Amino acid sequence: MSMSDEYDYVIVGAGSAGCVLADRLSASGSNRVAVIEAGPADRYFWIHVPLGYGKTFYDRRINWAYRTEPDPGLGGRADYWPRGKVLGGSSSINAMVWIRGDAADYADWEAAGNPGWGWSDVLPHFRRIEHNEAGANEYRAQGGPVHVSDLTDRVHPLAARFIAATVQAGLPFNSDFNGPAQEGVGIYQTNTKAGWRVSAARAFLRPAMRRANVTVLTRALATRIMFDGSTATGVEILQSGTRRVLTARREVILSAGAVNSPQLLQLSGIGPGDLLRTHGIEIRHENAQVGANLQDHVGINYTYRTTVPTLNQEIGPWWGKLLAGANFLLRGRGPLSLSMNQGGGFLRTRPGLDRANVQLYFQAISTHQAKTGSRPLLGPDDFPGFSIGLSNCVTTSRGRISISSADPTAPPSIQPNSLSTASDVQDVLEGMKFLRRIADQPALRDIIVEELAPGPAVQTDAELIADFRARCGTVYHPSCTCRMAPDGVVDARLRVHGIHRLRVVDASIFPQLISGNTNAPVMMVASKASDMIEQDQV
Numbered sequence: 001m002s003m004s005d006e007y008d009y010v011i012v013g014a015g016s017a018g019c020v021l022a023d024r025l026s027a028s029g030s031n032r033v034a035v036i037e038a039g040p041a042d043r044y045f046w047i048h049v050p051l052g053y054g055k056t057f058y059d060r061r062i063n064w065a066y067r068t069e070p071d072p073g074l075g076g077r078a079d080y081w082p083r084g085k086v087l088g089g090s091s092s093i094n095a096m097v098w099i100r101g102d103a104a105d106y107a108d109w110e111a112a113g114n115p116g117w118g119w120s121d122v123l124p125h126f127r128r129i130e131h132n133e134a135g136a137n138e139y140r141a142q143g144g145p146v147h148v149s150d151l152t153d154r155v156h157p158l159a160a161r162f163i164a165a166t167v168q169a170g171l172p173f174n175s176d177f178n179g180p181a182q183e184g185v186g187i188y189q190t191n192t193k194a195g196w197r198v199s200a201a202r203a204f205l206r207p208a209m210r211r212a213n214v215t216v217l218t219r220a221l222a223t224r225i226m227f228d229g230s231t232a233t234g235v236e237i238l239q240s241g242t243r244r245v246l247t248a249r250r251e252v253i254l255s256a257g258a259v260n261s262p263q264l265l266q267l268s269g270i271g272p273g274d275l276l277r278t279h280g281i282e283i284r285h286e287n288a289q290v291g292a293n294l295q296d297h298v299g300i301n302y303t304y305r306t307t308v309p310t311l312n313q314e315i316g317p318w319w320g321k322l323l324a325g326a327n328f329l330l331r332g333r334g335p336l337s338l339s340m341n342q343g344g345g346f347l348r349t350r351p352g353l354d355r356a357n358v359q360l361y362f363q364a365i366s367t368h369q370a371k372t373g374s375r376p377l378l379g380p381d382d383f384p385g386f387s388i389g390l391s392n393c394v395t396t397s398r399g400r401i402s403i404s405s406a407d408p409t410a411p412p413s414i415q416p417n418s419l420s421t422a423s424d425v426q427d428v429l430e431g432m433k434f435l436r437r438i439a440d441q442p443a444l445r446d447i448i449v450e451e452l453a454p455g456p457a458v459q460t461d462a463e464l465i466a467d468f469r470a471r472c473g474t475v476y477h478p479s480c481t482c483r484m485a486p487d488g489v490v491d492a493r494l495r496v497h498g499i500h501r502l503r504v505v506d507a508s509i510f511p512q513l514i515s516g517n518t519n520a521p522v523m524m525v526a527s528k529a530s531d532m533i534e535q536d537q538v
């Protein structure tokens with residue numbers, strides 16, 4: 001049996017972008033908005049506790065838990081790609097580091113043929129979405145829905161040593177990575193409030209759901225876009241074994257994320273001709289760019305055994321967990337209330353670069369003894385240890401997302417093609433050398449017993465690179481698979497080329513991956529898109 005529902009806007013995906021759109025497009029009260037989410041409501045306790053990140057990482061009830069194809073750049077390993085499948089999307093399972101990216105990233109977006117996407121255009125949207133606990137100025141704002149916490153007085157004491165050592169190694173201190181300059185070392189801000197995660201669902205969707213003109217369907221999989229000729233008219237969904245169509249009077253908006261938005265376009269006949277023909281899908285608009293240009297950051301941890309207590313001792317033993325739990329529940333403080341990435345930084349590893357090419361992460365915790373296939377943040381090493389991580393910022397490697405079947409329930413094929421260019425390899429090599437220089441500075445050297453991973457046997461460039469390829473993994477920033485460009489997938493107003501009344505609004509539209517974390521940039525994109533959609537109302 002098939003039923004039909006009519007809305008003005010049908011949004012696919014309640015993630016970082018979809019939640020912002022649902023809020024903005026329904027605010028006036030004059031539009032009926034439907035949001036289709038494949039996952040469940042976000043009622044699971046560990047979603048809301050910052051360190052619960054370790055619990056949701058592999059939880060298939062709320063996580064797509066993708067595996068990539070074997071990646072030659074990773075020595076043929078198939079990487080694990082968690083993606084949120086729940087209200088809030090990946091913002092419900094991410095590490096909450098709040099970063100906008102470098103002004104130069106957005107200059108590049110605009111230069112790629114996208115007028116209106118330069119730094120001065122996007123800055124007002126970054127300001128509009130946030131409530132910065134540390135105050136407002138020309139870069140930062142208060143009053144927006146996303147509460148951004150300054151954790152300077154709450155981080156583990158070792159973070160101060162990490163910062164001191166990094167300054168000794170030559171990187172300047174930066175008190176606000178989202179201020180005038182991104183470069184430097186400092187404490188990460190997180191999208192948390194009084195110790196609890198502020199996901200896109202909490203900040204944007206919950207308030208929207210109180211409005212009578214908003215309908216949110218959970219456990220509802222969008223299976224294809226419906227058309228009248230080259231005009232999108234609605235979305236077919238599969239919910240509790242039943243297929244039905246939601247009709248969109250104004251527009252269909254895909255916010256299914258960088259893996260699933262290109263998948264849904266391809267399933268709907270918009271994509272590379274050969275691929276669609278292989279799977280017997282009728283071609284509506286041939287475009288080889290759909291699913292192409294996949295960009296992501298890859299990262300690695302260096303792990304150290306130390307003489308001073310770390311979070312390992314605070315949350316490792318059973319009494320530590322009990323104390324941490326009580327401290328969190330009663331006061332919203334302590335290790336459970338913090339992202340594990342406490343300190344961090346952005347650096348240029350060589351002269352001549354116009355922005356940072358390596359990002360640093362400091363974690364006052366180590367999981368060297370952990371088995372692979374688990375992420376036991378709540379079961380760290382039984383000795384004191386800490387980790388310094390790094391990832392690349394600017395990447396020139398390009399991968400691809402392709403449907404593996406015409407069946408919408410089958411996961412798409414993910415080919416990251418990581419570290420496939422010489423400059424990407426050079427960036428991480430120079431990053432690793434700088435990381436070891438940090439560990440060798442007086443502020444850290446004296447308290448380090450030994451480097452556990454990769455360990456002293458790894459010394460030459462070739463050994464460092466081989467170790468990186470063997471141990472690195474995604475830092476969860478896939479993007480650019482429905483690239484915004486005149487010759488890409490969407491135009492500068494995020495309308496799908498060749499199709500009417502269909503937009504893509506999520507990380508997939510990035511023309512180029514920004515040099516940092518992606519949650520805030522995705523929300524910025526959705527904030528800007530909602531203005532455009534209202535301006536274009538027909």
Ligand SMILES: Cc1cc2nc3c(=O)[nH]c(=O)nc-3n(C[C@H](O)[C@H](O)[C@H](O)COP(=O)(O)OP(=O)(O)OC[C@H]3O[C@@H](n4cnc5c(N)ncnc54)[C@H](O)[C@@H]3O)c2cc1C
Binds near residue numbers: 016017
């Ligand atoms: C483990 C992890 C850690 C991260 N850490 C950070 C961090 O510390 N800081 C940071 O800034 N960024 C971080 N990120 C990245 C950031 O969270 C994402 O870039 C961002 O949330 C992506 O937003 P999006 O709207 O593009 O997609 P998502 O937020 O992934 O939303 C897509 C939504 O669409 C739904 N969906 C997909 N297909 C369908 C379908 N066919 N039908 C119905 N619904 C569908 C999904 O279930 C999901 O809810 C992290 C990501 C992960 C996974």
